[in-house]
Amino acid sequence: MTIEKxxxxxxxxxxxxIGRMSLQKVGGWSVVEAANGQEGIEMARQExxxxxxxxxxxxxxxxxxxLAEILEDPDISRIPVVFLTAKVQTGEVSEYVSYGAIGVIxxxxxxxxxxxxIREIVARVRE
Amino acid sequence: xxxxxxxxTAFLNLLIVDDDEADRIALRRAVGKFxxxxxxxxxxxxxxxIATILGGDFDCVFLDYKLPDADGLEILRDVRExxxxxxxxxxxxxxNELVAVDWMKAxxxxxxxxxxxxxxGVGMALRYAMKVRDARLAAHKSETALARNESFLRxxxxxxxxxxxxxxxxxxxxxxxxxxxxxxxxxxxxxLGKRVADLCPGVLDEPAVAFAELxxxxxxxxxxxxxxxxxxPMQLExxxxxxxxxxxxxxxxxxxxxxxxxxxxxxxxxxxxxxxxELRTPVTSIYGSIKxxxxxxxxxxxxxATNLLEICRRNCQRLILLLNDILDMQKIQAGKMEIAPMSxxxxxxxxxCVDGNDGIASGEGIELVASVAGGPLTMFAxxxxxxxxxxxxxxxxxxxxxxxxxVTLRATANSGSIRFEIADNGxxxxxxxxxxxxxxxxxxxxxxxxxxGTGLGLPISKALVEAHGGAIGFETIDSAGTVFWFTVPERxxxxxxx
Numbered sequence: 197m198t199i200e201k202x203x204x205x206x207x208x209x210x211x212x213x214i215g216r217m218s219l220q221k222v223g224g225w226s227v228v229e230a231a232n233g234q235e236g237i238e239m240a241r242q243e244x245x246x247x248x249x250x251x252x253x254x255x256x257x258x259x260x261x262x263l264a265e266i267l268e269d270p271d272i273s274r275i276p277v278v279f280l281t282a283k284v285q286t287g288e289v290s291e292y293v294s295y296g297a298i299g300v301i302x303x304x305x306x307x308x309x310x311x312x313x314i315r316e317i318v319a320r321v322r323e
Numbered sequence: 324x325x326x327x328x329x330x331x332t333a334f335l336n337l338l339i340v341d342d343d344e345a346d347r348i349a350l351r352r353a354v355g356k357f358x359x360x361x362x363x364x365x366x367x368x369x370x371x372x373i374a375t376i377l378g379g380d381f382d383c384v385f386l387d388y389k390l391p392d393a394d395g396l397e398i399l400r401d402v403r404e405x406x407x408x409x410x411x412x413x414x415x416x417x418x419n420e421l422v423a424v425d426w427m428k429a430x431x432x433x434x435x436x437x438x439x440x441x442x443x444g445v446g447m448a449l450r451y452a453m454k455v456r457d458a459r460l461a462a463h464k465s466e467t468a469l470a471r472n473e474s475f476l477r478x479x480x481x482x483x484x485x486x487x488x489x490x491x492x493x494x495x496x497x498x499x500x501x502x503x504x505x506x507x508x509x510x511x512x513x514x515l516g517k518r519v520a521d522l523c524p525g526v527l528d529e530p531a532v533a534f535a536e537l538x539x540x541x542x543x544x545x546x547x548x549x550x551x552x553x554x555x556p557m558q559l560e561x562x563x564x565x566x567x568x569x570x571x572x573x574x575x576x577x578x579x580x581x582x583x584x585x586x587x588x589x590x591x592x593x594x595x596x597x598x599x600x601e602l603r604t605p606v607t608s609i610y611g612s613i614k615x616x617x618x619x620x621x622x623x624x625x626x627x628a629t630n631l632l633e634i635c636r637r638n639c640q641r642l643i644l645l646l647n648d649i650l651d652m653q654k655i656q657a658g659k660m661e662i663a664p665m666s667x668x669x670x671x672x673x674x675x676c677v678d679g680n681d682g683i684a685s686g687e688g689i690e691l692v693a694s695v696a697g698g699p700l701t702m703f704a705x706x707x708x709x710x711x712x713x714x715x716x717x718x719x720x721x722x723x724x725x726x727x728x729x730v731t732l733r734a735t736a737n738s739g740s741i742r743f744e745i746a747d748n749g750x751x752x753x754x755x756x757x758x759x760x761x762x763x764x765x766x767x768x769x770x771x772x773x774x775x776g777t778g779l780g781l782p783i784s785k786a787l788v789e790a791h792g793g794a795i796g797f798e799t800i801d802s803a804g805t806v807f808w809f810t811v812p813e814r815x816x817x818x819x820x821x
Contacts, residue, residue: 208604208608210605210608210612211604211607211608211611214607214608214611214612214615215611217615217620217621218611218615221615221620222618222620253600282600282603282604282607303603303604303607304603304606304607304610304611304639304643305607305611306610306611306614307611307614307615307618308614308615308618
């Protein structure tokens, strides 16, 4: 699968700025953004990204609830979701995967490594 | 009650109560033969006898049976209501065996006929009286000491913060302290004779089982939640222990309210987790921005700016490590550190360890080499957590190794466990610092700013290794460096040994 467009969902605008620069300039992808789970679902329906990179703890609708709704919608349920979260501890990764995410990347992340990490997760799932 | 005296040598203080002068003279003479320094008080009637005896501190009283105004037996009975120590020798000329029995029942020490008023007879009666008096005084003394001791212990028990109780092997309460009332809501009289299980369910529901277990193990502790009427649920720490008495074994109960401790722990848990999470978000922004700037993704930056950004990056990295360590330490302290052990190839594990730490090592001009002794080895461990342990030990080794030296990672099989060694050529650890190495913030070296660690790496490593059932330690070789080692089980259920 070739990644061309990534949807970045995070309530922190600074993180979105850094994420966008990383995904665009290092990954070479186009980026669309949303500030919470609800906006993220709407954006996913509208933009049909190749990957969704989504924060866990957000106002209005958190990452878990948004993922559940994405998985319910046949239009977007096949878009792989990677969680980008500060709450990464042993045990929590497998918990997130059990919700239906294909992988978890912890915060703080390295913006130079981020696109490679996403590629690796997506490739691993496709195997 | 008279104070104790050494009757054989001390001066004797005697009282004779007798209306017959001839008898008094005979008695005085006989006493004189027995003791030259005796002080003798004489009463010729029963009128003041009781008050004199009770107030007189006499070593022995000779009391006549028939006095003109009173009955000697009645006088003795009155005296014994207040004083059971002063020896009273009853004497009479008209006695018989039945009278003697009455006297002894009323509390007489001895009984003698007036015909026995010889120095030998009186001497014998006095010696015996002294012995009885001394024995009674000694008994009084130990009773007093016992009572004092008991009230002392009772005061301690009643003022303890824990509710303390004693139950028999059927779980029936024999004794409780005052704290039981404030803690459990039952007064002492409401507790005694009741079943522990009825008053405080969960503490001693099956006394027979608990009793057998306590005799086997010597004690046990557990926690229960108690819902008091109209109150919040209370967390109780219960300790049960056997109490051996001369005649039986009882069950001791110690109930401690640990609700506050648990609330505090939960609060601390939440606090640390929120703080570290809230800190992570801004740190992510700072770290990400620096990395993007350093990579030149927002235009070129000159040498000096690069240096400054590199300082930012390095310190931001330290902050991240510290946050991770604080979270790990908090999880360890709360007993919530999770490990996911699995079968791991040791050779591959070490290669990954070298790959993961090579960048830091080469940056310091240090070579990192690894070797596995004795063919392919497997360990049963959480690879992520074990890499964290190796990373901590390797990072310490690099910190203290001179540039151009080598840090060696070795693995060997060692009776059911795998022993890992991380050897450096650093200055070593002084023996007096050995105890603090694995303590929190127990750094033993003066660090330069760039060598300063979090002080949590080794205690976290120790906890992680011990969570796997292994051990951790180090050996310093004089001026030739330090070898840190740890063990992990080779197989599932196996214990690492030293």
